[in-house]
Amino acid sequence: MFSLKNVLGLQTRGFSTGLSVNEKMWRLPFFPPAAVWPNYKDNYTHRRHRTNIFYNTYGVQKQSTMKCVDNSALSRQSQAMGRPAMIIQVYSEKHKHRPHEAQGKLGDRVLCAVMGQKKKGIIVGLKAKQLHGIPRFDSNNVVLIEENGNPSGTRITAPLPNVIRPILKRDSNPKKADYTKLLAIASNWI
Known part of the structure; x- marks a missing residue:
């Protein structure tokens, strides 16, 4: 059975188990083994949440x-x-x-x-x-x-x-x- 990974010669990598000498650090699966930093994924904020971020607080209102x-x-x-x-x-x-x-x-x-x-x-x-x-x-x-x-x-x-x-x-x-x-x-x- 042929798979795309075998045809292209891509190696898949799961989470580090720490059992082998080559796996000294925990990494997410989409980073290559040689990558040291970053070993995390950037936070994703949905666009609807970004629209309501105001960099200064609200002002005064009635009864202030x-x-x-x-x-x-x-x-x-x-x-x-x-x-x-x-x-x-x-x-x-x-x-x-x-x-x-x-x-x-x-x-x-x-x-x-x-x-x-x-x-x-x-x-x-x-x-x-x-x-x-x-x-x-x-x-x-x-x-x-x-x-x-x-x-x-x-x-x-x-x-x-x-x-x-x-x-x-x-x-x-x-x-x-x-x-x-x-x-x-x-x-x-x-």
Whole structure:
């Protein structure tokens, strides 16, 4: 009986038994006897599992508490009374149609409840793990803004990450809301 292995002169090899002198190491069957390393098969991840791997964690969502880091009267009053701002709505496309609604990342607009008032703000710092080169903060920070995009305060007390510069420039529209004025009043950048 002829087999393809005999015709082509291929030798088959099973798992190492360790009984002969030539078999000093355990190897998988598809590696030749002379191969020393690697003696394992690479892990295979299905493509459907790879699509949902995000290299940074999720951001803030509804009911998350935020620290106001500008010097507006509302921010100072909330800090003095120990009542941080709470997110009511996140204006972001990330995870917009998921059960817990959208996730807010750096530079996203949010609607906050501060001292019984509704104010819009921009996220400028997150506690969650970030991508390499993006700083993490001790608290979730927000800067309160008006409807036209102007900041409510005249100074920002916390340092801002440099990565939000292009995000705010991209989202700015001179006829609707100009977020670049927030960049002008920031003194510390990381």
